[in-house]
Amino acid sequence: MGLIVIGLATAISPGPFFPGGIGIYKDDFIPGLRQFTELMHKYGVKTAIQISALGVLPRKDGNLELVGPSDITVDRHPNAPRPRPLTAEEIKMVVEAYSTAASRAKDAEFDAVELNALAGTGLISHFLSAHTNKRTDGYGGSIENRTRFLLECIESVKQRVGNEYPLLCRVSGADFMEGGNTLDDTKIVGSLIERAGIHAINVSTGWHESPVPFIQMSVPRANWVYLAEGIKEVVNIPVIGGTRIPDPYLAEQILAEGKSDLVYIARALIADPEWPKKAKEGRTDGIRPCTACCTCFDSVIEQRSITCAVNPRAGKETEYHIRPASKPRRVCIIGGGPAGMEAARVAALRGHHITLFDNKSRLGGQLLTAILPPYKEELANLVKYLSTQMERLGIKVKLEQQVDAVTVEKEKPDVVIIATGAS
Numbered sequence: 001m002g003l004i005v006i007g008l009a010t011a012i013s014p015g016p017f018f019p020g021g022i023g024i025y026k027d028d029f030i031p032g033l034r035q036f037t038e039l040m041h042k043y044g045v046k047t048a049i050q051i052s053a054l055g056v057l058p059r060k061d062g063n064l065e066l067v068g069p070s071d072i073t074v075d076r077h078p079n080a081p082r083p084r085p086l087t088a089e090e091i092k093m094v095v096e097a098y099s100t101a102a103s104r105a106k107d108a109e110f111d112a113v114e115l116n117a118l119a120g121t122g123l124i125s126h127f128l129s130a131h132t133n134k135r136t137d138g139y140g141g142s143i144e145n146r147t148r149f150l151l152e153c154i155e156s157v158k159q160r161v162g163n164e165y166p167l168l169c170r171v172s173g174a175d176f177m178e179g180g181n182t183l184d185d186t187k188i189v190g191s192l193i194e195r196a197g198i199h200a201i202n203v204s205t206g207w208h209e210s211p212v213p214f215i216q217m218s219v220p221r222a223n224w225v226y227l228a229e230g231i232k233e234v235v236n237i238p239v240i241g242g243t244r245i246p247d248p249y250l251a252e253q254i255l256a257e258g259k260s261d262l263v264y265i266a267r268a269l270i271a272d273p274e275w276p277k278k279a280k281e282g283r284t285d286g287i288r289p290c291t292a293c294c295t296c297f298d299s300v301i302e303q304r305s306i307t308c309a310v311n312p313r314a315g316k317e318t319e320y321h322i323r324p325a326s327k328p329r330r331v332c333i334i335g336g337g338p339a340g341m342e343a344a345r346v347a348a349l350r351g352h353h354i355t356l357f358d359n360k361s362r363l364g365g366q367l368l369t370a371i372l373p374p375y376k377e378e379l380a381n382l383v384k385y386l387s388t389q390m391e392r393l394g395i396k397v398k399l400e401q402q403v404d405a406v407t408v409e410k411e412k413p414d415v416v417i418i419a420t421g422a423s
């Protein structure tokens with residue numbers, strides 16, 4: 001693992017617009033952030049924090065006000081409030097907020113800072129994109145002018161934290177928004193920010209509001225790496241590419257072909273936090289596969305704690321631990337779908353003796369049907385992973401068995417788990 005980037009951390013208080021998010025807009029947050037970096041460093045991991053100022057500013061009366069480069073909203077609701085265009089003085093204030101936030105990150109001992117300039121998730125991307133930036137002053141018009149705000153942020157951050165402190169910038173390779181930036185525009189941004197002293201460019205894809213699927217199961221793996229490749233053509237600093245790279249061999253291939261200098265991996269690490277370790281040790285068939293179902297993203301967008309469809313521990317790492325059982329028991333599990341197999345896997349890891357029944361000739365349950373429509377192929381990897389775990393853990397699997405009370409009694413189980421699915 002090269003670098004763990006956490007985000008997005010707000011440089012200006014977002015009030016109720018970003019509940020549960022990470023804040024870096026007050027010195028009070030430094031001790032908590034330092035606890036995080038200390039933990040990362042204890043395991044020898046370098047870590048960066050991604051900083052963004054969302055489009056809100058406090059008014060004199062203490063309430064928050066939506067602001068932006070122009071009065072353009074990306075909210076599709078017909079009555080969505082429009083942001084108030086920032087004054088030149090306010091722009092300076094926001095630039096200052098970025099540099100203060102970066103210096104807090106340095107105080108909290110982050111190894112690097114990443115400026116969030118992507119996906120419509122902050123003022124920088126709203127300034128960069130002609131979709132939201134209709135200004136007629138020096139911050140609007142040409143792509144060079146639209147990049148001015150970002151360049152001022154970079155200059156201000158560097159003055160504050162020093163030229164040597166690693167500074168990354170994450171951009172959308174293309175906005176995929178009407179009238180928004182194309183790859184050619186982002187190439188100009190890339191050249192400008194390289195000249196301004198950015199040390200690496202992280203190239204993501206699109207905006208949250210884009211009418212194009214970017215991360216869903218239907219998007220081919222590594223589909224967007226060409227954007228990083230395009231930026232690499234015009235800069236000499238390291239370029240990071242990614243999205244839909246759940247497989248270490250694919251990541252390796254992208255690097256070997258020189259399409260990007262590093263790859264970013266997000267959801268595959270939620271699905272299996274041991275992904276890098278297993279990849280390094282060549283245990284790739286033991287990686288719990290991310291199916292790109294986006295359940296994790298939905299939970300965050302709906303402002304719930306993160307959940308993952310394939311990793312029950314995601315977001316509950318401090319609650320759920322797989323510990324050896326004090327007394328191994330005989331466990332009978334009825335149903336060889338994902339829930340039954342996961343129950344069998346965890347119980348076996350705890351040292352219990354498992355018999356898993358299913359009435360079909362193959363393990364997989366409802367997933368075997370779910371994989372049939374087009375674009376659902378990723379689900380087959382989950383069936384494969386779980387079935388492999390049944391073999392590895394020596395779980396007794398009895399297929400084509402219609403289970404009744406007599407069948408169960410014959411097993412003399414201490415515990416019966418019914419995992420026959422919801423109906």
Ligand SMILES: Cc1cc2nc3c(=O)[nH]c(=O)nc-3n(C[C@H](O)[C@H](O)[C@H](O)COP(=O)(O)O)c2cc1C
Nearest residue numbers: 007008204215243244245264265266267296297300
């Ligand atoms: C739950 C969740 C939260 C995310 N938060 C951020 C974020 O704060 N900043 C950011 O730049 N990208 C964020 N992303 C996007 C990821 O960094 C990544 O670009 C995207 O998930 C595609 O990569 P993947 O296919 O490896 O998941 C988030 C993604 C997920 C699933």
Ligand code: SF4
Nearest residue numbers: 290293294296308309
């Ligand atoms: S919820 Fe779905 S997309 Fe998100 S990490 Fe888990 S498997 Fe991947």
